[in-house]
Amino acid sequence: MTRRRTILICDINKLLTLRKNAALNQEALAGAAKLSVRTIQRAEKGDPIDLQSVREIANALNVEPKDLVKSGENQLITNSDAVATEELMLKNDPSGRHFFAKRFGRAFPGVREVVWYEDQEEIEERLERLLLSIPTTPHSALWWLRGSSNMYIHEFRKLGSGVFVLNEMELRIAKIAVVYSNSDRRKFVYMDCEGLPPTGVYDWYDELMPRILERGGYCCEEYGEFDGKKVTRQEYDDGAAIVDGKLIDLPVNTNLRARYLTPYNFIIGPNGSVANNVMNDAEIEQILDNMLRGDRNLDDLIRAMEKLPCQDRT
Secondary structure, three states: OOOOOEEEOEOHHHHHHHHHHOOOOHHHHHHHHOOOHHHHHHHHHOOOEEHHHHHHHHHHHOOOHHHOEOOOOOOEEEOOHHHHOHHHHHHHOOOOHHHHHHHHHHHOOOOOOEEEEOOHHHHHHHHHHHHOOOOOOOOOOEEEEEOOEEEEOOOEEEEEOOEEEEOOEEEEEEEEEEEOOOOOOOOEEEEEEEOOOOOOOOOOHHHHHHHHHHHHOOOEEEEEEEOOEEEEHHHHHHOEEEEOOEEEEOOOOOEEEEEEOOOEEEEEEEOOOOOOOHHHHHHHHHHHHHHHHOOOOHHHHHHHHHHOOOOOOO
16 A cells, blocks of 8 residues: 655644744744755745654744644645655665655656756755655665765755755755766766855864865865854764853754865765765765866766666675
């Protein structure tokens, strides 16, 4: 029996009132709920959103989900079979490649070649369809991949002004390239990111950045963040810091962040991607590093992806 994911329509007046009572603008509510601003905007326009998003908004506003939704017989909708079969697909396919292919088609319908996207609103919309509400499974369906640096995707949301959080990474996404292949293991989305300004937590930038760039092709800083305050990675690891002149234990809502200060790139693919293979890590990482330096391009990456052997990461 096909399982269908529940879609809800929020009561616009209730949602607006609750948000204003909590003294949150749309962007602040999106951050508190760990959702995109676009999702909050859809909810406040009365457009359908998924049940998990309603739960996240309700939790951020300290109310029950039933306090947000529109009453009446017609407020529940079920979406298409393309969404409804996702959990079943993952259950039967640990590689996640069929799930990725389905999401790829929903996010980039009709794409059968290489297509670049540079409009920020369109990038946000497309990536939301690809990355939001990924079912939780032991196999971790979608991954971000950069050779030896890689991780399954468990969070994606917009912070504002073209800046997104992907897991712990804080990224300014400049453009993306969608690369179609007849093999689901070789389909991927290439992410091209601009550098962000330093947080100010560290003072090593001028001295060390040239050497870091020479060695690795990019530079990032890791830090902890809570309630708009930032601490060093070392303080995050220790669970305590000096904040506003006081020695405190860091609260449980402190998040680890990795901010990329220089251009950065990686790809998104399924768990079973040819790029998610320890035997292929060095080649993928070298190509991506050289792309940052201008010595290689997307065509080189595509040719490598087409030739790499298929074997799940071990």
